[in-house]
Amino acid sequence: MEQHKRSIAKAISWRATGTLDTILISWLVTGSATAAVSIGVFELVTKTFLYYGHERVWNRISFGKAKPEAEYHI
Numbered sequence: 380m381e382q383h384k385r386s387i388a389k390a391i392s393w394r395a396t397g398t399l400d401t402i403l404i405s406w407l408v409t410g411s412a413t414a415a416v417s418i419g420v421f422e423l424v425t426k427t428f429l430y431y432g433h434e435r436v437w438n439r440i441s442f443g444k445a446k447p448e449a450e451y452h453i
Contacts, residue, residue: 380438390430398423 398419406415 386434
C-alpha cells in the first residue's frame with residue numbers, strides 16, 4: 380500500500396503537467412494569458428484534491444492487485 384506522502388508527490392507532479400497543458404489550451408482558446416493562468420490555478424487546486432482522493436480510494440480496492448504469498452510454510 381502506498382504511503383500518503385507518495386500519493387501527494389504523485390498528485391503534485393501530475394497536476395503540474397496537467398496545469399501547464401490547461402493554461403496553454405486556455406490561452407489558445409481565450410487569447411488571454413490572465414484568464415488562462417486563472418483557469419489553470421483553479422484547476423490545479425481542485426484536481427489535486429480530486430486526484431489524491433481517487434488514489435486513496437483505489438488503494439483500498441483489491442482489483443488487479445497481486446496477493447502476497449506467505450514466505451514461510453510449515
